[in-house]
Amino acid sequence: MKDLLNAAEMKAVDKRSIEEYGIPSLVLMERAALEVVKRAGELLEPGLSGNEALEYGPGRERLLKERKRKTVWAVCGFGNNGADGAAAARMLTLQGFSSVILLPSQEGKRSRELEVQLSVAEKLGIPILTLGDLLPEACDLIIDAVFGIGLSRPVEGVYKELIGLMEEKRQRELVPVAAVDMPSGISSDTGAVMGCAVKADVTVTFGMRKVGQALFPGREYCGRLFVEDVGFVPEDPEQAGEHVHAHGPEDLMEIPRRRADSHKGTYGKILVIAGAKNMAGAAYFSALAAYRTGAGLVKIMTVEENRSVIQERLPEAVLSSFDPQWASEEPGEFKEYIRSQTGWADAIVLGPGLGQEEYARTLVEAVLSDAYVPIVMDADAVNLAARYPYLKGYFTENIILTPHVLEFSRLTEKPVEEIKEDPLAAAREFSDQYGVTCVLKDAATVTARKDGKLFINLSGSPAMAKGGSGDVLTGVIAGLLAMGMDDCEAASLGVYVHGLAGEAAEKKYGVHSVLAGELAGCIGEVVNGNV
Numbered sequence: 001m002k003d004l005l006n007a008a009e010m011k012a013v014d015k016r017s018i019e020e021y022g023i024p025s026l027v028l029m030e031r032a033a034l035e036v037v038k039r040a041g042e043l044l045e046p047g048l049s050g051n052e053a054l055e056y057g058p059g060r061e062r063l064l065k066e067r068k069r070k071t072v073w074a075v076c077g078f079g080n081n082g083a084d085g086a087a088a089a090r091m092l093t094l095q096g097f098s099s100v101i102l103l104p105s106q107e108g109k110r111s112r113e114l115e116v117q118l119s120v121a122e123k124l125g126i127p128i129l130t131l132g133d134l135l136p137e138a139c140d141l142i143i144d145a146v147f148g149i150g151l152s153r154p155v156e157g158v159y160k161e162l163i164g165l166m167e168e169k170r171q172r173e174l175v176p177v178a179a180v181d182m183p184s185g186i187s188s189d190t191g192a193v194m195g196c197a198v199k200a201d202v203t204v205t206f207g208m209r210k211v212g213q214a215l216f217p218g219r220e221y222c223g224r225l226f227v228e229d230v231g232f233v234p235e236d237p238e239q240a241g242e243h244v245h246a247h248g249p250e251d252l253m254e255i256p257r258r259r260a261d262s263h264k265g266t267y268g269k270i271l272v273i274a275g276a277k278n279m280a281g282a283a284y285f286s287a288l289a290a291y292r293t294g295a296g297l298v299k300i301m302t303v304e305e306n307r308s309v310i311q312e313r314l315p316e317a318v319l320s321s322f323d324p325q326w327a328s329e330e331p332g333e334f335k336e337y338i339r340s341q342t343g344w345a346d347a348i349v350l351g352p353g354l355g356q357e358e359y360a361r362t363l364v365e366a367v368l369s370d371a372y373v374p375i376v377m378d379a380d381a382v383n384l385a386a387r388y389p390y391l392k393g394y395f396t397e398n399i400i401l402t403p404h405v406l407e408f409s410r411l412t413e414k415p416v417e418e419i420k421e422d423p424l425a426a427a428r429e430f431s432d433q434y435g436v437t438c439v440l441k442d443a444a445t446v447t448a449r450k451d452g453k454l455f456i457n458l459s460g461s462p463a464m465a466k467g468g469s470g471d472v473l474t475g476v477i478a479g480l481l482a483m484g485m486d487d488c489e490a491a492s493l494g495v496y497v498h499g500l501a502g503e504a505a506e507k508k509y510g511v512h513s514v515l516a517g518e519l520a521g522c523i524g525e526v527v528n529g530n531v
């Protein structure tokens with residue numbers, strides 16, 4: 001598990017390293033610039049690394065000649081991000097490349113470190129230009145060092161022009177961009193574009209991954225992200241608050257092992273309540289995913305019409321079917337039947353493809369009010385709670401909701417844009433209000449757990465943007481629950497496992513072509529340790 005830091009938390013680490021421990025700011029900066037040069041060098045000249053000496057010998061002059069023809073624009077702001085950029089420009093110049101430094105203006109309040117870097121650059125003859133100057137025709141690489149974690153307000157004026165110029169070069173002339181710490185214009189806290197932003201090919205960030213690099217659109221603006229150590233001291237444990245987290249491959253070790261002396265009962269009983277008429281697929285994908293994750297026994301409760309297709313596709317599942325007309329006409333008997341089913345389960349999936357008929361409402365209400373085992377509540381169960389808000393009154397700590405953004409918007413009556421602007425805050429607020437675990441599904445899924453921890457998921461693939469993926473997720477989470485995993489961990493780790501399965505499926509079937517069944521088929525590669 002890794003921690004993701006916001007700007008204030010990162011600044012505190014920076015400050016502690018410099019002020020409390022006395023690591024000179026320029027030392028940290030030198031290491032930061034070296035890491036940038038390493039990646040920038042790869043874009044300029046494959047195989048070049050930032051700290052490789054240019055040794056004397058017959059090849060040196062020829063190499064210098066070649067490099068001289070390559071021009072680097074270091075576009076720098078007035079803070080320490082700009083100072084990193086100016087230091088990188090100096091290093092690339094010393095490696096033989098032609099660099100220029102482009103500033104917002106010749107005047108203006110600059111950080112102390114930037115003053116130092118500019119003075120060195122000046123002595124080396126690196127042109128220090130502004131937008132009013134004649135800029136070089138050639139541009140082989142842009143180092144984006146306008147704003148890092150210090151971006152504090154929307155980008156306007158000359159800064160907007162600088163970012164616009166970089167974007168123009170990138171789009172029209174296909175100039176590669178290496179961003180220092182953050183793509184300029186992206187909020188380190190939310191990943192939002194603050195007016196305008198640079199799209200980087202690579203972003204080299206220092207010390208820790210930032211929250212804004214994990215959430216979209218910031219995640220996409222980063223291009224390939226490199227998290228590099230530059231020598232910061234660890235955070236002060238007394239001062240550090242609760243961070244946002246992300247699961248990593250090491251967390252797969254938390255998945256309960258299978259014991260030699262076990263039987264099917266050891267790995268839990270899951271009840272999948274899903275699938276209205278013609279929606280058998282939703283029940284099938286959820287149940288299949290639960291089995292593939294490791295559940296011992298899965299029972300599907302669905303309408304009579306789905307019986308034969310499910311039996312044919314997944315004979316391993318136990319089936320309990322009911323007649324929806326009977327369920328509508330005899331709600332009392334229907335509730336008794338529901339009770340008998342939920343009483344059997346160690347974990348329940350409620351909602352995939354369930355429909356929104358009256359009997360489905362009876363079903364959701366009965367399960368929410370009677371079942372005390374963990375319930376993974378998805379799709380139409382969420383939609384019904386949005387349509388009949390009194391159902392939210394049954395939300396308690398045993399519930400894991402897995403809405404996508406649109407369902408979450410219906411549930412909370414918040415506009416989609418507001419949710420997307422700050423999904424962490426939206427999920428956190430909901431989780432706190434009802435005491436539930438909320439998995440807010442999007443390209444970067446956010447999990448607000450009832451234990452107070454917030455997760456952003458880093459795994460996944462656009463191949464998963466297809467019908468049935470959500471059903472598979474419910475099965476993965478339920479599978480982990482059935483194997484005895486704690487419900488908070490099952491929710492956030494289930495999202496991570498599901499994303500890894502998506503990545504594996506993309507490799508196997510191609511980004512356009514993955515089907516939900518194939519996604520479920522790839523769960524095994526993740527939980528069995530092959531990924």
Ligand SMILES: NC(=O)C1=CN([C@@H]2O[C@H](COP(=O)(O)OP(=O)(O)OC[C@H]3O[C@@H](n4cnc5c(N)ncnc54)[C@H](O)[C@@H]3O)[C@@H](O)[C@H]2O)[C@@H](O)CC1
Nearest residue numbers: 025028029032079080081147148149150151152153154181
């Ligand atoms: N020794 C250090 O302090 C280190 C700093 N590091 C670098 O320093 C960066 C942080 O430096 P700073 O705190 O100086 O912050 P930045 O350089 O990210 O930006 C701050 C500057 O931009 C201005 N600003 C913010 N938003 C603006 C807007 N919308 N329009 C116009 N001006 C705006 C601020 O007034 C300030 O001058 C990191 O991202 C990293 O690149 C790294 O070199 C590691 C070591």
Ligand SMILES: [K+]
Nearest residue numbers: 144147182184
């Ligand atoms: K930057």
